[in-house]
Amino acid sequence: METLEKRVNSFFRELRKEGFIAKRNVRSCCRSCVDLGAKDDQPVLWSFGGQGHAVSIKGNSAYWTDSPEYNAQTIEKIYLYHDELFTDGKVNDNGRKVSDLMRKHGLSFEMWHSESKAIVLNMV
Ligand SMILES: [Zn+2]
Numbered sequence: 001m002e003t004l005e006k007r008v009n010s011f012f013r014e015l016r017k018e019g020f021i022a023k024r025n026v027r028s029c030c031r032s033c034v035d036l037g038a039k040d041d042q043p044v045l046w047s048f049g050g051q052g053h054a055v056s057i058k059g060n061s062a063y064w065t066d067s068p069e070y071n072a073q074t075i076e077k078i079y080l081y082h083d084e085l086f087t088d089g090k091v092n093d094n095g096r097k098v099s100d101l102m103r104k105h106g107l108s109f110e111m112w113h114s115e116s117k118a119i120v121l122n123m124v
Pocket of ligand 1: 028029030031
């Protein structure tokens with residue numbers, strides 16, 4: 001199987017081809033200030049970078065890149081926030097596209113309920 005790095009990159013690239021806004025390590029002061037420039041109804045999937053936090057995936061491991069003392073620690077999961085993947089509390093076609101693509105690329109994840117608007121992507 002391809003490395004985690006390649007699989008995650010392919011997953012994000014394919015989502016963008018499908019018309020999603022799909023970005024990692026989005027920087028802003030907090031989650032509510034994030035502006036991804038999405039059009040109405042455009043599905044989005046992104047991870048929060050805060051003020052300098054960044055997760056770097058190299059080969060089969062994920063690391064924090066912002067803090068040297070943490071560089072040696074691997075990260076077990078990242079949270080992907082989303083919008084327009086659920087309709088009336090149920091996974092819609094966009095959400096199914098996300099889970100299908102994750103499976104296609106051999107990614108391990110937990111699709112959360114619409115209220116939390118987050119998917120856990122396991123770094124394995
Ligand atoms: Zn803010």
